[in-house]
Amino acid sequence: MRTLFLNPNSSAEITSTLRRHVERCGWPADRWEILKVDDAPRIIGSVSQNAEAEAAVERALPVLSRGFDRVVMMSSLDTGYHIARQRLGDEAYGFTRSVFSQHRRLGRQLQIITFDKSMTSLYESAIDATGHRMVVAGWTVVDLEPAAIAAQPSLALEKLRTVCRDLASTSIHPIFVVGAVGLALTEELRRVGMTGLVDPVSDLLAWLGSP
Template sequence: MRLLLLNPNTTEALTRRLARSAAEVLPADVVLLPLTANRGFPYISSRAEAQIAGAAVLEMLAEQEGRFDAAVIAAFGDPGLSAARELFDLPVTGLCEAAMLAALALGQRFAFVTFSPRLTPWYEEQVTRAGLGSRFAGTFTPDAGFGSIAAVAEEMRVPLVKTCRRAAARADVLILGGAPIAGLASEITEEVPAVLLDPVKAAVLQAVSLHRLRPTGADRGSFARPPAKESSGLVPALACRIAGKDTSKPD
């Protein structure tokens, strides 16, 4: 199985961090294919940026079509997730949705812990979309700021641990949200009195499971493929996919 790990942020260091975390839990027969967006933002942190990143996600999926069996959109706000499921014939998962679904099986209430309050509105909208508000205990962030987006996990480890301890008073499962802190959950688990979830691990394992359950992904009901339609100004691969033309590329 070939699993595309698609980072909609343009920072290569985040892709490497995401890939390291994913590799810790992947079965031996899964080949991980990390990919970084070549346009957009170093790190997505608003609704507007997420909209732009969602379009880039669809472009990358179309350009890589035929080279992978399932995909993970590796940004915590899941930009482009529903659109990707509607358009492509394979399983696609997102970090936030996968982590929330995993949290439901591990505790009664879950919370997000992330590194910047700027992310809170966008992240919490994902809870509303999933209909999980009654199980959600809120989003918790440190008071401290960060310097390099590529070194957030190292720079903010101490304030993030303190934030997790504070959140643990409200929730029994804590989801560490944001690509810059991928992998941190397993490093600090003994320092926090709650279950810690790494969204990257949750999303890649869900993608593998969905591929084995239903290799074609979502393709019925609300995710039925839309009627073919011509377009203008799109990258060729995405224009062909929307027009219903075969864009698959052999290995």
């Protein structure tokens, strides 16, 4: 089975980050690929940009998915998931919903962290659509837009470090920093010794099963 991990925005940097994390987990190189949607916004940071990205996915997916048996939409909002599902049925997956599914299967709840308060309603709708609200033990919003995180990653890292430290001292549940933007930040926090952070790409691959 060949798997396409599809970044529904056009950011080469985010695509590279996603690739590095899948490679780190050791999947055979000939069983997967990561692509981006070139006509989509570079960053999905608003309701309108999410809609633009979905429209771009709908146009691009028939070509991009050729030669693949399943597609995973690699977005915090699982942008384009329903479009992929129309085309691939049960072989369409979403990054965030797969992480929730894996932890629900393990009987765990999560403290989740999202970015950008203006996007919270979209996240709420996405989580409710998965049926996994019960997995969410608590929810913290770091109110930085994706563009601001990209421009000032050190500021975002410090804000995230403070939130994670506070959660670790008050909650027994592991912390899930949602989305591709959070991958690089949590990687840095783990590098300096912070514990209690889930590895969402590893969780995603565990949910998918064999490559």
